[in-house]
Amino acid sequence: MVLGLGTGSTAAFVVDKIGALIKSGGLTDIVGVPTSKRTQEQAASLGIPLSTLDAHPHLDLAIDGADEVDPNLDLVKGRGGALLREKMVEAASDKFVVVVDDSKLVSGLGGSGLAMPVEVVQFCWNYNLVRLQELFKEEGCEAKLRLDGSGKPYVTDNSNYIVDLYFTTPIKDSGAAGKEIAALEGVVEHGLFLDMATAVIIAGGDGFDRLGLIFVLDTLDKASALVLITIPIMLKLLNELLHSAYSARKTAINKQNGVSRWRQRRCSVLGVSSKRSSL
Template identity: 65%
Template sequence: MRTMAIPYPHFLGSEKPAMEAGLLGPPPSPPSSSAASLPPPVAALTQDNLKRIAAYKAVDYVQSGMVVGLGTGSTACHAVDRIADLLRQGKLSGIVGIPTSTQTHQQALSLGIPLSDLDSHPSLDLAIDGADEVDPYLNLVKGRGGSLLREKMVEGACKKFVVIVDESKLVKHLGGSGLAMPVEIVPFCWKFTAERLRLLFEDAGCAAKLRTFSETGEPFVTDNKNYIVDLYFKKDIGDLKAASDAILRLAGVVEHGMFIDMATTVIVAGKLGVKVLNK
């Protein structure tokens, strides 16, 4: 894996994505001769600022005429906004977007991005999406937003998959954040399926919980009319491919949120700059 670090002054000087996003002001003026003068305070970048910076950097990979997979979630939405901005400015043209969810479809449609689907475009030039976890080998956990099946279909059909995250998403191993690893399942006898998932990873201290709406307690329903069971681990689950195979062998499971050996580039925005990780 190759790593390229880009400190913000150089990064912003080449494309100035954060300035265009209204995140950073212009470079400070040279200090005056007054000994009493102090530099103005610099506002700390928020997590959403970092997501936007990473998203804008990812859109640098988009070229006119490309078929582009459009991801889902709070990070990917910034990339969709950026693509729409560049289309309006005439800096991009001939883009066809393949959305990974109803939410992204509606966003892109409202912004005027031409859309299609995998039936019409079975091979994509590029996909851009966020991730919930990234391990040192660029394996991912995705789908905490509930769109993991369509994301995996679209992003599995692209020649280059660019992932955009802030540095809080980096983990030593998948499941290491202690947050959810989603599994999409059919609604029929969901308790039976959830228990079988838990037993698969009992040695890793797994808890399996149906995703519900906190206000009503009703199950979260995916775009495909399925449920999601979120798995939580206390220990490393070990061999990811073996874990993937075991999950997918269970009747009632539709797909899981481990994206193994799929990302080609991960762009990580942190407090000190942007890192570009390549396989």
Template identity: 70%
Template sequence: MSFCPHSFARTAHPAVLRAQQAPTVHLHQIYPGTTGWSTGRLFMAIPYPHFIVTDNPTVDTPITVPSPSLPPLILTQDELKKVAAYKAVEFVKSGMVLGLGTGSTAKHAVDKIGQLLRQGDLKDIVGIPTSKMTHEQALSLGIPLSDLDSHPVLDLAIDGADEVDPYMNLVKGRGGSLLREKMIEGCCKKFVVVVDESKLVKHLGGSGLAMPVEIVPFCWKFTAQRLQLLFNEVGCVAKLRTCSENGQPFVTDNGNYIIDLYFEKDLGDLNAASDAILRNPGVVEHGMFLGMATTVIIAGGRGVTVKNK
């Protein structure tokens, strides 16, 4: 992935902005609670203390009765990302082939895996990085690396997401890594997604931020117009992603461009939208990850929620 500060803004959720302005309470403080986001699927709320202090964590964490009288714990967005990422690392076992995600949330998981390897708490891990950036990070941490050619089936991948809908569908790729992520995470027995609660949306595109589509550079305007026209009825705007410092097109790890789609209305049938996008010959892949996540871990002000498919 070429590194440049993107001109597309990753605006923080208002709740997060409020949290960032408030005095920070750190993770070691004891505070039980739950999040309120559930669709009736299997989910469990985990208080922070269990998660932070445990030395030998298991995935089967007991459900704790919430304390509604207590106000929510105030954590920064990055602390919430770390909480979710560390919880996901509890799924990692020695001997696994792991998909290593990309972005500010996945980075915490990769750091933690590196730390556990160094300490000898994990052994014989093989990492498959989803971007050049994660490749560099994992190398610097001494995580043994491989690729899909040598390991076409992975045990587990851990990655962040830009949006998560109530059915565990995702938007990914605001960091530009959607193609390698989709290739690698599509080959995993388990795909654990780690987010802070600002990523939860009622429907994909609902954050008002970009839904990325990776395209070939050849006649990119033509492809962008085709994509915008395709979703005319839901008020779609298609924009070429550029680097903020020089206005040049953002170039992915694969030498492609990104068209960011913004929607005014609900996209409706996501599988139909996916098929329609992929029917354009200039399109390489899009950032909707439909039905791929097997677990979503959400860190919020009141605790961690683990949703399983």
């Protein structure tokens, strides 16, 4: 099984658990493809066998977090700076499972008011910053060059800069926006991950229903709770991806943080919202 290893706080806990399971013999025949240098270093330190897209251009499954999720299961990713490699690995995966807490749910992408990253070449970066801001005047966009802790431009694993876009209103047409951003010379990649997620696993203050088991996050450290939720589902996916498809049911999720009602979606017996392909 070739597994895409995501980047970020949620993904880091998943990688830790995968390493522990490999060490204990609970997981075998796993090869990981990391989406950043820091994930590569973490996975290598845990003894997880690693590879690349060059050697494994086709992955069975990728697991990662997200910064925003809209009702169409479209995503904003890349606030951790790894958007290019994340998109390459996750686009090459048969299944892409996203794990978030319910604070990441938005009615429209850009709706959180937090950064939507765009990776650009260093050459004439300000030229592209101005052009990106002009693209989204109607959304009240403000474009800022991302800086590191020392106040210098943040440099990605690919030696590029990141321009963060901040919106006062959600992006009206994320598909059109993605095409317009990608068409700008000097833009390497953007943080709109559209029509890519197979499933989104949502943890919230009301708990998470998985085959009748409720994990109540209010009583657990959030990071630990996400691991408890993610790993059993991941193992189930790993076990069954190459065998039978999951049965499906429909559900509607009511949220109070700007998402009044999520669309009815196909859900596996694990309570996973499915989009790109049936699990």
